[in-house]
């Protein structure tokens with residue numbers, strides 16, 4: 001468990017086991033920010049049930065090996081373990097093998113990311129760098145920088161500089 005970051009483990013949210021798991025070769029060079037494009041969630045129970053259904057959709061409809069993202073974050077700043085550290089995700093086609101995918105729960109074409117969620121993701125990244133899972137000079141991108149998608153929504157995309165800043 002990371003000091004300073006409250007991470008809800010897979011076991012705690014009731015994740016299904018991954019079909020396969022591929023290890024990232026070295027620290028992630030890039031961090032790619034997504035939104036889930038689902039309604040936002042506030043309480044723990046509500047967020048957990050959204051994540052369970054996202055995992056089900058990714059595994060059953062899109063035929064991924066697991067939930068696509070490495071981590072997800074709720075509006076109140078709670079971080080949920082997706083595939084976790086050091087695992088190749090399925091979140092940005094053609095860009096998964098050297099990156100970490102983090103999804104904000106909600107639809108940020110309309111919603112505005114909360115200060116709590118922004119600061120939780122900053123803490124998470126700091127922890128990932130200090131533990132060697134994320135390269136210290138990583139680049140931070142929105143999904144739309146890499147493909148034909150609205151993801152992570154205009155309001156979250158506009159907030160990416162806040163995620164990059166040191167404080």
Ligand SMILES: [Zn+2]
Nearest residue numbers: 034035143151
């Ligand atoms: Zn995305």
